[in-house]
Amino acid sequence: MKDFGNQERRVFNLKDYGIKRGLAFGHYRYKQVKPGLENHQHIGALEICYCMKGQQHYKMGEQFYELNGNDIFVVPPNAMHSTGEFPEDKGELFWIQLLLDSSEGKLCNMPNNQSDFLLAALLDKSQHVFKGSFQLKFILEKLMLQLENFDSLLSKIMVDQLIVQLLLDTVILCNKPEQSPPLVKLNELDRFIHKHLHRMIYVDEMANLAGMSVGYFKFWFKSKTGMPPREYVNRLKIEQAKLDLLTSKRVTEVAFGLGFGSSQYFATTFKKFTGTTPKSYRSLQRE
Incomplete structure (x- = not known):
């Protein structure tokens, strides 16, 4: 076949x-x-x-x-x-x-x-x-x-x-009715992440906010979103980075402004989720 x-x-x-x-x-x-x-x-x-x-x-x-x-x-x-x-x-x-x-x-x-x-x-x-x-x-x-x-x-x-x-x-x-209770916790976590996008966000503080142990929180979070907490946070940071790269900020400024420890790690993460580098993305958007 x-x-x-x-x-x-x-x-x-x-x-x-x-x-x-x-x-x-x-x-x-x-x-x-x-x-x-x-x-x-x-x-x-x-x-x-x-x-x-x-x-x-x-x-x-x-x-x-x-x-x-x-x-x-x-x-x-x-x-x-x-x-x-x-x-x-x-x-x-x-x-x-x-x-x-x-x-x-x-x-x-x-x-x-x-x-x-x-x-x-x-x-x-x-x-x-x-x-x-x-x-x-x-x-x-x-x-x-x-x-x-x-x-x-x-x-x-x-x-x-x-x-x-x-x-x-x-x-x-x-045809199943949608379940809303998990969404309440996820919405609260989303608000927390957006408020602190400028810094490193730790999984244990997210777990504390959700009222769970770190181990259970990782399992629960992945079951609700399909991805680990760290990946979820990085995805939101990269979405913000796309907007920041359209301003006059340098790539290094964007990286440090979103809590990345180095511009190299930022570029690696950006490419992982977008398929292109921050500089290439900025150039394409300005064409």
Whole structure:
């Protein structure tokens, strides 16, 4: 069976595996940012994106959508979309593209009324970011493993079952009411971080603010945001740095003004999250 990509990014053509209403199933796990996605569309197919770790952005028209770890986003058929001015971020993301037209055949051998029901429910939630479940990662990883080792009728049955389970669990999740209590703590932490962006922010003081031990706080924070506290803080600092670099401040001033111990560490962190150096970013913005 055919797939293309490398260890960091893999894409499987689902039609090669007998999935009649399937287009593609993909996965990436990036250790650093990559160039952004150009504007593109999926004719007649919706795309479900599962952000497992890190962050990803999508732009449709003038609307931006931000995905963090454990977020799901559904792109409607034929919608032009890209990552806008953002790169493909470091982290982990799965996606699957499925055709809506039942004349293309039965999706995973389900009766058309059942597959149409699931896809319509997902289409109804398109252009909304909603919380997933890390349990989905087990399904997604099993699906990728089956596609990588596809060699028999048993593999085909397993792939069909996993896609159906993935769709069913996603529909259930997208209809769950949003949970607000964790957001209260996260909003309080956000305010604290923004207030102290000019200095080093320590994980233990964030844990104290949340009323948790440092060990539990790290676990809790990552489960809610998809990234460790230190990475989250650095991301916010880099967003502020983008604004500061548009002023007359020198790069060193921007670095020290955001609590970085050296301009070299600042440049390394900036490139990790944007794919470019502070000086290059400033030059591009001024062109």
